Structure formats: structure tokens, C-alpha cells
Amino acid sequence: MARESAEAEARNPRSQAAYARADHLFGRVPMTWMNKTAGAFPRYLATARGARVTDVDGHEYVDFCLGDTGAMTGHSPAAVTAAVQHRFAELGGATAMLPTEDAEWVGAELTRRFGPTRWSFSLTATDANRWAIRLARAVTGRPKILVNSYCYHGSVDESLIVTGPDGTGTARPGNVGAPCDVTLTSRVAEFNDLDQLERELAHGDVAAVLMEPALTNIGIVLPEPGYLDGVRELTRRHGTLLINDETHTFSAGPGGCTAAWDLEPDVLTIGKAIGGGIPAGAYGLSADLADRLLGRDDLDLVDMGGVGGTLAGNALSVAAMRATLEHVLTDDAFAHMHRLAERFEAGVGAGIEKHALPWSVSRLGARTEYRFSSPAPRTGTEAAAAGDTELEDFLHLYLANRGILLTPFHNMALMCPDTTEQDVDRHTELFAAALAELAG
Ligand code: PMP
Structure with missing residues (x-):
């Protein structure tokens, strides 16, 4: 050394x-x-x-x-470079606060690849996860999120929990400035442990399980046969939504693990590579979930309700996603x-x-x-x-x-x-x- x-x-x-x-x-x-x-x-x-x-x-x-x-995608792939150059230098408008037609193309392509049918954009995977969590709490009326021990989903407060030596949840060591005791907002189960998941879901207070189909941030931990089916069955049985974070597991194929392994999440989050180097993220909802949320008069999805960011879905970011999905990650x-x-x-x-x-x-x-x-x-x-x-x-x-x-x-x-x-x-x-x- x-x-x-x-x-x-x-x-x-x-x-x-x-x-x-x-x-x-x-x-x-x-x-x-x-x-x-x-x-x-x-x-x-x-x-x-x-x-x-x-x-x-x-x-x-x-x-x-x-x-x-x-x-x-490789650094600065030609198709993304050209699309970004065209959007930013020739057309302009990365912060115009107006939609572009590329967005529907990207939404349709994400549906073709991953399944969920109603998409919304962010600039990071962290934000996609944060907003998906808020929507999950809103639609279920439940307070908690369950994650796998030693997962990583970005700097998301609810996810910074691990299984302690006695098997119960405890703050992940080193967590900076936690807003509250993480066990108030979160539950935890080991990856590949359906018994622990079932015990935690049985409390009836978990809005969503947020997970990667394979852990990727503590080395790769692959699912054992039957585990992901078990997660889906248990989440359905306990009225808990399943959010698959495909930010890293996108490596499994054009539609991530969700397509490769026929998974059926209620919500899918993704970031990083879909922008080909330009900040971009997305979350996708099932049509039913989207309709239930949009039908709620008490939720402010447009202004100060806590979902969204000024630059999210901007024309540059969306143009980069389109070029990446259309021409690069084929x-x-x-x-x-x-x-x-x-x-x-x-x-x-x-x-x-x-x-x-x-x-x-x-x-x-x-x-x-x-x-x-x-x-x-x-x-x-x-x-x-x-x-x-x-x-x-x-x-x-x-x-x-x-x-x-x-x-x-x-x-x-x-x-x-x-x-x-x-x-x-x-x-x-x-x-x-x-x-x-x-x-x-
Ligand atoms: N989800 C997963 C699975 C990740 O690995 C990461 C970052 N490594 C994130 C979300 C957060 O991504 P970002 O830091 O770009 O927000």
C-alpha cells in the first residue's frame, strides 16, 4: 500500500x-x-x-x-451529445417551465420497457424515491416504509435503517442529522428473508416496500429462487405497495430486472443512466394508482404538496432521456x-x-x-x-x-x-x- x-x-x-x-x-x-x-x-x-x-x-x-x-451509456455518447446540443444550443429552453413533446415519447418507452403506465420525472434517483415514498404514504394512509438492511436508495431519510444485532431496526451507523428516530418512519428486513418481511408487514403500518430486485450497493446480493415472488405475494396480502428501484439493476437488461424477471411492482423508480450523463430520473405508477392519486382533492400535486422540483422534467433532461433510450441503451x-x-x-x-x-x-x-x-x-x-x-x-x-x-x-x-x-x-x-x- x-x-x-x-x-x-x-x-x-x-x-x-x-x-x-x-x-x-x-x-x-x-x-x-x-x-x-x-x-x-x-x-x-x-x-x-x-x-x-x-x-x-x-x-x-x-x-x-x-x-x-x-x-x-459510456461517457458523452454521440446521440445524447447531439440531442443535448440541439435542445440547449439551437432550440434553448432548459428552464422554461413548459412541457416538450419528447416527454410522452419517454413515458411510452419506459412503459414498454418496465410496465408502469404513468410517469413523472425528477433529476435524481434520490428524488424519484422521495416522491414515490410520499405518494405511497398518501395513497395508503400508512406512515412507514420498509427497506432491506444495507440497501442504498440515495440520501432518503426513511432508508437509512439496518437490522441491529437483535434483529430489530436501528439507525444506519454514521447517519448525518437524522430528523427523528428512523424506527418512527421505517421498518427493515434482510434481503432474501421472507419470514422477517412477513413479521414486519404484519404490523399493518407499512405504506410501501422500497427495494432493489438485487442489492447492488453492498456488493451484489442476488435474490434466491422464489424470494421476489414471495415479496410480491406478501406485499399484496398486506396492502403494501411495492416500489422497485431500478437505478442500478437496469444493468440486467433494457427493462431492468422488472422485465428480465417478470416482476410486477406498483411503482418503479430509476435515475442516473437514463439521462446518458445529463441529470434525469423518473418514477412510474400503475394507471390505477395514478388515477387514485389524481382523484384526491386533498392532495396538492401541483404546487406546494412536497412532490416535485422546479427543474424536474426540463426539456434538456427529457431530450437526453429520449436519446439514451432511443439510440444508446438498446x-x-x-x-x-x-x-x-x-x-x-x-x-x-x-x-x-x-x-x-x-x-x-x-x-x-x-x-x-x-x-x-x-x-x-x-x-x-x-x-x-x-x-x-x-x-x-x-x-x-x-x-x-x-x-x-x-x-x-x-x-x-x-x-x-x-x-x-x-x-x-x-x-x-x-x-x-x-x-x-x-x-x-
Ligand atoms: N437508488 C439506487 C439503487 C442507487 O444506487 C442510488 C445511488 N447510488 C440512488 C438511488 C440515488 O441516486 P442519486 O444519488 O443519483 O440520486
Whole structure:
């Protein structure tokens, strides 16, 4: 680690100096999470195109981070660049507060892919989740939201709950400025644990289960056979809505896990990649749910009721979503990305096997992840226990010093339409070399 840190300093003097100068930024970075970097300072971005990123010190990287899914399209894909250029520079009007005809096209395409039939837009997945939660509480008249332990749905207050050692809900460690005890607003169940879910829903106070069809933010935790069917059956039986957050699980295919696995959520939320790099998010409701909400005179859905944002659904963001869905994240693109992710998974698997390490590798369509436990974790709590920050930092720094970026916070590698077999093989080679050094 000392050797790799010294190497990072020697390779990146300009990034290091920029970081040292950034006295006017909270934590020296534009966003505090940018301090989650292997090494003593972040590498500063110069350019990004497709699956390639360059830093201000002139190094090029194969980018498997891809903005933690925001750039699953590849960076600045041509179709989105053209649509954004046309909308912003030629037509203008990103903040005109008027709808554009593109929005209905996007709504119809999201319905074709994911199912829900009435869509509304946001600029982030966090906001899509926040607004979906408010609508779920409004329509059911129930106060609580249930999430899976060690989920991540953005900085959503209700979701910052984990299962404590005694099996009951408790605040997620480190939660900043919680408005109240999280158990007043939330319940929690382990992923893949239908008994716990049933016990929690039986209280009759849960408006919605907000979940990813596979956990993706604590490594990948895949659903066991029958689990998602069980969730749907239990939520229906207890009058609880099911919100699928497909922001990351979109990697499973053109219609995310919802289409790939025939899921039937009442509400679907998504963000990041659907804007192709331009801020965009969406939530979709079933027609019945939408009608029930619109028919309620007591709900202010238009003005100050707590659902919406001034820039949400703006013409630029909607044009970017249309270009992404029409031209970039197509069926063919997903087929290519899935093939490469299989190759990536096989390469990592071979490295793990060669050294007989107690690690595992998981894949969800275009997304892969290695985790320091074997077999792969089956709950969020198990996945959290398998974390090893020091080992993770070493691997990230080792790879970054040799031109490969993984996603900070975990060992996630995502494929985009521009990723190549050579890119994947370069990772396999370096991963094997890092393991040989560690094992040696
Ligand atoms: N949902 C999921 C599943 C996520 O992984 C994330 C972010 N990693 C979000 C929502 C929030 O996205 P954003 O930070 O863009 O609002």
C-alpha cells in the first residue's frame, strides 16, 4: 500500500496540487463523497469519452466505474451529445417551465420497457424515491416504509435503517442529522428473508416496500429462487405497495430486472443512466394508482404538496432521456455489455480459483462485483460483514496506477456499449498480478 501510494503521488502531481489548493471546498472536493478514493487525493478529471477517462496528469484509464452507473451509456455518447446540443444550443429552453413533446415519447418507452403506465420525472434517483415514498404514504394512509438492511436508495431519510444485532431496526451507523428516530418512519428486513418481511408487514403500518430486485450497493446480493415472488405475494396480502428501484439493476437488461424477471411492482423508480450523463430520473405508477392519486382533492400535486422540483422534467433532461433510450441503451447494446460482463466475471473467477481465495464474484447483466467472502453473501448484513476497506483500497489503487478505474465504495465493474474485450482482459491480467503479489 505504501508503495502504491508513493506511486500515485509520483504519477499525479497536478491532481495532488489541485487538491491541496482547494481550500474553499467542504472537504476539499465538489462533493464530500469524492474523498472516497484509494490514496491520499482524488485524480482530477480532464476528459471522458465512451469507456475512457483521462486525468489532468495526462493518464488514460479504462473506466469500469462509469459514474457508478450514471455513465452506463459510456461517457458523452454521440446521440445524447447531439440531442443535448440541439435542445440547449439551437432550440434553448432548459428552464422554461413548459412541457416538450419528447416527454410522452419517454413515458411510452419506459412503459414498454418496465410496465408502469404513468410517469413523472425528477433529476435524481434520490428524488424519484422521495416522491414515490410520499405518494405511497398518501395513497395508503400508512406512515412507514420498509427497506432491506444495507440497501442504498440515495440520501432518503426513511432508508437509512439496518437490522441491529437483535434483529430489530436501528439507525444506519454514521447517519448525518437524522430528523427523528428512523424506527418512527421505517421498518427493515434482510434481503432474501421472507419470514422477517412477513413479521414486519404484519404490523399493518407499512405504506410501501422500497427495494432493489438485487442489492447492488453492498456488493451484489442476488435474490434466491422464489424470494421476489414471495415479496410480491406478501406485499399484496398486506396492502403494501411495492416500489422497485431500478437505478442500478437496469444493468440486467433494457427493462431492468422488472422485465428480465417478470416482476410486477406498483411503482418503479430509476435515475442516473437514463439521462446518458445529463441529470434525469423518473418514477412510474400503475394507471390505477395514478388515477387514485389524481382523484384526491386533498392532495396538492401541483404546487406546494412536497412532490416535485422546479427543474424536474426540463426539456434538456427529457431530450437526453429520449436519446439514451432511443439510440444508446438498446437491446443490441445490452447484449454486448452482458457478453463482456460474463468475460469479466470469468477472468475474476479464474484469479480467485488459482489462489483458492475465499472470495466470490457476482454478476447482474452488465454489472459485476467481487466480494471478499465465499459463498457470495445472501443478505445485506452478510455482505457488509465481508467488507475489507484496506484490501479494497489496495486493489483500487493498484489498478488505478495501471490505468483501470473501479467504482469507489466497492469492487464494482460495469460495462458500457464502448467497453471492449481488450479492456476486460487488461483488468483480468492486472487482477491476476495483484493477487500474485498479495498471495506471494
Ligand atoms: N437508488 C439506487 C439503487 C442507487 O444506487 C442510488 C445511488 N447510488 C440512488 C438511488 C440515488 O441516486 P442519486 O444519488 O443519483 O440520486
